[in-house]
Amino acid sequence: MPTSYVNPEYPYQHSPDQDAQLPTHHPVIIAGGGPAGLAAAMDLAQQGVRTVVLDDNNTVSVGSRAICIAKRTLEICDRYGCGQAMLDKGVTWHLGKVYFGEEQIYEFNLLPEEDHKVPAFINLQQYYMEEYMVKRCMEMPEIELRWLHKVTAVNTDDSGTKVTVHTSEGDYTLSCDYLLVADGANSHIRSSLGLESKGQVFEDRFLIADIIMKADFPAERRFWFDAPFHPGQSTLLHKQADNVWRIDFQLGWDADPEEEKKLENIRPRVEAMLGKDMEWELDWASVYTFRCRKMDSFIHHRVFFIGDAAHQVSPFGARGANGALQGVDNLGWKLAAVMQGRAPESLLHTYDTERQHGAKENILHSTRATDFMTPKNNITKVFRDTVLDLSRHYPFARALVNSGRLSKPCSYPSSPLNTLDSDNFGAGVEPGSPCPDAPVGGGNGSGWLLNHIGNRFGILLKGEVDSNKLDHLVNSANALGQALDLICIDTADIQREDAVYLRDDKGVLNQRYDLGASAVYLIRPDQHVAARWRHFDPEAVAAALRRALGSELATEQAA
């Protein structure tokens, strides 16, 4: 099979831990070096926490696998320092077209809004995403990557965890305070601990045919219900980097996976779609089924499940890897705050509460899309086909057409870490929501708000700022062990060494955050809003900061 990509091989290295008489202790071990595990290592490194990443393989993803990278994921990766490489290589798209038979029935534009650093989506093969993540991990001294070190057994209780690792040279044992499990959908560690990921299996099969071709189709997402070239089934066409195109054919439950993977069976399907004259080569093929499921709790003693090991969705909606990254984004700062003594252990439980909410949202949307695409009985097929038929003429029916509701950043509106609004905001960003980006002048010169916040708590200040009050807040934060980013918007009246001054030249920041003449936002290290006010009261901000660090959580949750 020709291929557009050669997988890098990372060498096995012997670790001194393998010669130790007693298990070497590491504060944090991460099992699994896919997108979730690598992201977790980078997130913790940004917080100054050292990690050891154990992976059973010696390369990145084999095959393109997850290809749609959402805006929020790109922003998170930008915070880690590997977002630009993805943007440079990825294919930017924002237009999606939906067809029923020959006819286009619907089209959507994902980000009609200007003034964002990153686009709504890029398409990039998972191996590139992982390769750039590995490269960034290797630059970070806090991260030790161990390839071909496979976790084979885990023993855990409230005091910590022992991990047995298998290598070509034999087994060895490590101990850790926290184990992050990122060993994928069929998590061996999860099952070895007697834990389950529960949900439903969908009785349908899909063929991914990644083909290399030079075609001048636009970089749009094109989705067919009942495609004329693939009758009765759906088909997806999507462009990736290096002139690779993802074609996803629905096959039905009765299809034979081994037969369908063969080139001689793929060729007629592709030719029916693109015509016999189109020149293409097969890059990678896979037949898959999928499940929507999650664990009841993502935490087991001091073992934290992240990514597909914790929750799994169908691919329509791009909520797998994108959901994984938002989970890691949520966990990293909390784990660091607890490990560094800045927050009670109960803060860690909000990883579970906030991300259960995120996982449920992702499963709900991807289940609905899957149910629409694969009706379960005759009557739902009649409804589905009627919706598609009506949608050709009547706009109301287009609202019901579902070819995947694409991943949007998750908000945590009912998180116990939020301080509810006491002041009047007509719009802006509610507590629990991720911060939208906006163009800014000044500061580090990057030109974007999101490059000025994150990794630490920060406050965004607009209006008259009293430096004494700021001192008061900084002292309160210091007493909690918190360094605080002070970000002043269009403020000329004070000059402080410890503040960053940004200009809202285009007025977009004002509009997106409803800043008005005066506003204060408290922002978490994962760039989610914790609280906001119209006027700056250092006591109120300090109280919200304590709450965001878990001071108000019931202590029994710490169990």
Next chain:
Amino acid sequence: MSTLNLDSNFSDADAFYAALADIHRDRTPEASEQINARLILLLANQVGDQAILEQALAIAGQIDSETDHDK
């Protein structure tokens, strides 16, 4: 005259569709038919306005299978 709204008026289109699929889950075809009839009657009463109902009936009646048959 009142006009049938053909733009989306759903407060949550996906949730409605999921609930519709759910109510038909594991039903016999006869039961499904009955559920549909009940649903139409309930919603028709909610709409009430005869002029609007007649416009909806007119669109609903134009089904492809019959159009093809007429050709």
